[in-house]
Amino acid sequence: MDQSDLNLFSGEDYLKGFLIQEIFYNEENQYGVFLMRVTESSETMETDEAVIVGNMVLPHPDELIVVYGEWKEHVKYGRQYQVRHIKKELPQTQEAIVKYLSSGLFPGVGKKTAEKIVHFLGPNVLKQAARDPEILKRVPGMSEQRAQTISNGLHEHQALEQALVYLYQFGLGPAVALKVVQTYKENTVEKIRENPYRLIEEVEGIGFRRADAIARKGGLALDAPERFEAAALFALRESCLSTGHIFVTRDQLDEEIDRLLNPHAQELFPLENRQALLERMVEEERMIEDHDRYYLPSLFYAEHGVAVRVKEWLERKVEPTPAHELYKAVGEVEEELQVAYAERQREAMITAIDSPVMILTGGPGTGKTTVIQGICHLFAKLEECSLDPKDYEASEKPYPIRLAAPTGRAAKRMSEATGIPATTIHRLLGWKGDFFERDADHPIEGSLLIVDEVSMLDIWLANQLFRAVPRGMQVILVGDDDQLPSVGPGRVLQDLLEVESIPRVELTDIYRQEEGSSIIELAHRLKGGEIPKDLLAPHSDRRFFPCKRDQVTDVILKTYQQALNRGYTLFDVQVLAPIYKGPAGVNKINEVIQQTVNPPDPNRRELTWGDSVFRYGDKVLQLVNHSEHPVYNGDMGKITSIDEKAGKDDPVLWVQFDRQEVPYKRNQLNQIALAYACSVHKAQGSEFAIVIFPVVMAYHRMLKRNLIYTGITRSKSYLILCGEPEALKYGVKQKEREQRNSQLTDLINREW
Numbered sequence: 022m023d024q025s026d027l028n029l030f031s032g033e034d035y036l037k038g039f040l041i042q043e044i045f046y047n048e049e050n051q052y053g054v055f056l057m058r059v060t061e062s063s064e065t066m067e068t069d070e071a072v073i074v075g076n077m078v079l080p081h082p083d084e085l086i087v088v089y090g091e092w093k094e095h096v097k098y099g100r101q102y103q104v105r106h107i108k109k110e111l112p113q114t115q116e117a118i119v120k121y122l123s124s125g126l127f128p129g130v131g132k133k134t135a136e137k138i139v140h141f142l143g144p145n146v147l148k149q150a151a152r153d154p155e156i157l158k159r160v161p162g163m164s165e166q167r168a169q170t171i172s173n174g175l176h177e178h179q180a181l182e183q184a185l186v187y188l189y190q191f192g193l194g195p196a197v198a199l200k201v202v203q204t205y206k207e208n209t210v211e212k213i214r215e216n217p218y219r220l221i222e223e224v225e226g227i228g229f230r231r232a233d234a235i236a237r238k239g240g241l242a243l244d245a246p247e248r249f250e251a252a253a254l255f256a257l258r259e260s261c262l263s264t265g266h267i268f269v270t271r272d273q274l275d276e277e278i279d280r281l282l283n284p285h286a287q288e289l290f291p292l293e294n295r296q297a298l299l300e301r302m303v304e305e306e307r308m309i310e311d312h313d314r315y316y317l318p319s320l321f322y323a324e325h326g327v328a329v330r331v332k333e334w335l336e337r338k339v340e341p342t343p344a345h346e347l348y349k350a351v352g353e354v355e356e357e358l359q360v361a362y363a364e365r366q367r368e369a370m371i372t373a374i375d376s377p378v379m380i381l382t383g384g385p386g387t388g389k390t391t392v393i394q395g396i397c398h399l400f401a402k403l404e405e406c407s408l409d410p411k412d413y414e415a416s417e418k419p420y421p422i423r424l425a426a427p428t429g430r431a432a433k434r435m436s437e438a439t440g441i442p443a444t445t446i447h448r449l450l451g452w453k454g455d456f457f458e459r460d461a462d463h464p465i466e467g468s469l470l471i472v473d474e475v476s477m478l479d480i481w482l483a484n485q486l487f488r489a490v491p492r493g494m495q496v497i498l499v500g501d502d503d504q505l506p507s508v509g510p511g512r513v514l515q516d517l518l519e520v521e522s523i524p525r526v527e528l529t530d531i532y533r534q535e536e537g538s539s540i541i542e543l544a545h546r547l548k549g550g551e552i553p554k555d556l557l558a559p560h561s562d563r564r565f566f567p568c569k570r571d572q573v574t575d576v577i578l579k580t581y582q583q584a585l586n587r588g589y590t591l592f593d594v595q596v597l598a599p600i601y602k603g604p605a606g607v608n609k610i611n612e613v614i615q616q617t618v619n620p621p622d623p624n625r626r627e628l629t630w631g632d633s634v635f636r637y638g639d640k641v642l643q644l645v646n647h648s649e650h651p652v653y654n655g656d657m658g659k660i661t662s663i664d665e666k667a668g669k670d671d672p673v674l675w676v677q678f679d680r681q682e683v684p685y686k687r688n689q690l691n692q693i694a695l696a697y698a699c700s701v702h703k704a705q706g707s708e709f710a711i712v713i714f715p716v717v718m719a720y721h722r723m724l725k726r727n728l729i730y731t732g733i734t735r736s737k738s739y740l741i742l743c744g745e746p747e748a749l750k751y752g753v754k755q756k757e758r759e760q761r762n763s764q765l766t767d768l769i770n771r772e773w
């Protein structure tokens with residue numbers, strides 16, 4: 022395909038010329054402001070210079086470009102050309118071609134070689150040599166290999182440029198277009214013409230609607246089978262990822278497919294046709310069907326994997342410890358640890374010792390951690406093994422007990438409270454960024470596994486973890502099923518609780534209350550749907566400041582500052598909000614707190630990234646499990662250094678986490694966010710001395726009982742609620758749990 026074949030933008034207003042100065046350019050979103058020398062334009066201009074603004078892939082200074090867009094009057098900066106899309110033209114004059122060839126884009130071509138090439142082959146060389154390396158061999162002294170390299174380079178460059186231009190016509194922004202081109206390289210146009218729907222699965226950020234629009238423009242028929250297949254897969258994946266389903270029923274699938282394919286979905290794909298297409302997809306194993314339930318293969322296998330493991334555990338017999346021995350050992354543990362266990366706590370410890378698998382549940386302050394510690398000591402006593410990690414340093418024997426939790430903060434808390442080493446599940450499983458080292462063939466080591474915060478476990482992680490449990494290892498799952506369910510698909514803890522044959526103990530008596538906590542009491546009341554009469558009354562450890570939505574950020578800010586003035590650190594105080602956007606959302610609150618507690622300062626380095634500013638000293642949150650460093654989703658740290666001039670492959674920012682300082686390159690900055698405020702979901706598994714929790718009706722879509730309960734129970738010493746009391750009352754009434762489709766309970770109960 023020739024560049025002249027792509028006369029896509031004919032008729033649109035344009036400016037043609039060269040960039041002469043970069044005023045501003047943000048590599049992350051390709052937003053830039055440039056001064057341009059205009060050599061040609063669709064309308065007459067008074068001068069030959071223009072300020073152009075917009076998202077565009079950065080052109081090379083010597084490249085001839087055409088920008089399509091329109092003139093706009095900016096309140097502050099005056100007349101500017103707002104760019105919609107940009108096309109790079111091949112240079113045409115001898116001088117420009119020499120500059121282009123020797124610009125560094127083509128390895129090994131310096132100014133002299135470039136001049137020789139143009140001298141011998143003339144101004145059409147760029148197009149010709151891209152197609153045929155033989156032409157270059159006419160240049161004296163040009164080796165065959167070098168001719169081939171230059172030709173390949175030219176071909177690749179022109180193909181990529183054409184691909185970008187091809188993508189802009191579909192309304193793709195430069196960032197997404199660049200991602201597409203990086204995925205398919207010089208085959209972009211071909212691949213998309215072949216099947217535009219492949220973009221959904223192969224390029225992040227493109228959904229069904231965008232791929233469908235591209236297919237429409239490309240002339241693909243509305244009733245093309247590829248269209249239906251793409252809609253079906255997209256509908257299935259979205260339902261599972263956004264709602265947490267493991268599978269969707271045929272009715273649910275049809276409804277979602279119709280929504281995507283409307284109008285006329287039913288006529289375009291009548292029942293019989295649909296059935297045949299779905300059957301074909303099942304045959305090709307792109308989805309799995311079981312009794313009219315449709316699964317993504319990875320979810321089907323994960324759910325079955327978990328069921329197989331749990332069944333195996335339940336079938337295993339653990340030799341019961343004689344009762345007198347058990348009770349004697351519990352007594353000794355009580356003495357050692359100076360705790361008098363309550364009856365139910367003792368029952369939990371004894372059940373744990375004699376069960377291949379057990380679930381321990383309970384709300385905050387009911388003594389789950391105390392029992393975990395008790396179980397570890399009891400286990401060590403009966404097995405006659407040491408709990409001192411030093412005793413295992415020089416030995417072949419593995420440490421007998423593995424404590425793990427889904428987040429780094431939860432693991433740290435567990436280890437501090439029990440005095441026994443604990444890690445994240447990802448670390449336990451040897452997470453390597455895109456795979457786990459530990460699996461059924463390379464299981465984890467030890468005899469007892471205790472996992473805390475199991476409500477956060479989705480079916481994928483549960484499967485990874487369970488399959489890496491070696492034969493004979495006892496498993497104890499600990500959690501609070503009234504908390505928010507896992508972010509990923511499944512309802513693992515709830516499903517396992519519905520399997521009657523799994524031994525479980527529920528702790529209900531609250532112990533922290535004895536230490537005078539009214540927060541826990543409030544949490545337990547709200548969990549039962551009750552709003553205490555003294556909700557608004559000041560308590561020694563909690564307050565409710567009634568205010569309107571517009572006043573919420575002021576109230577938060579005041580309370581935040583008061584806490585800092587009293588000596589609490591940024592890490593002791595945490596604001597939690599259910600949503601990110603809006604005047605009382607996480608983003609706004611972060612902006613306001615940052616402005617006050619860590620304001621702009623000429624002596625403090627900062628870096629603008631997307632809509633955020635990261636400044637030296639800011640508190641930040643890790644949003645995903647880091648692929649190179651042991652830093653996990655939910656970990657918080659402080660920015661200790663910024664180098665805004667760092668190159669693409671060098672770190673631009675460092676964050677000090679608990680145990681280490683972690684560098685971030687520019688393309689890793691999407692892994693962190695400001696953390697003065699964060700969502701309740703992100704705070705799962707963490708606790709803070711002071712929690713500030715705004716509740717206003719503007720959050721109504723997200724306000725649910727389990728969310729409020731989870732938010733409130735994150736606070737250890739002091740809880741500050743602010744906002745509209747009726748919003749809290751409204752939220753607590755919203756009890757109906759999300760209905761997530763899963764059949765884990767049935768699978769475990771079923772005879773296979």
Ligand SMILES: Nc1ncnc2c1ncn2[C@@H]1O[C@H](COP(=O)(O)OP(=O)(O)OP(=O)(O)O)[C@@H](O)[C@H]1O
Nearest residue numbers: 361362363384385386387388389390391392532533
């Ligand atoms: N039998 C007991 N006697 C006295 N105090 C107890 C007992 N059990 C637990 N506690 C105390 O109650 C408090 C809460 O216990 P623990 O931290 O074990 O509960 P938890 O369920 O893990 O709560 P959370 O999830 O909020 O951390 C602790 O201070 C603990 O020492």
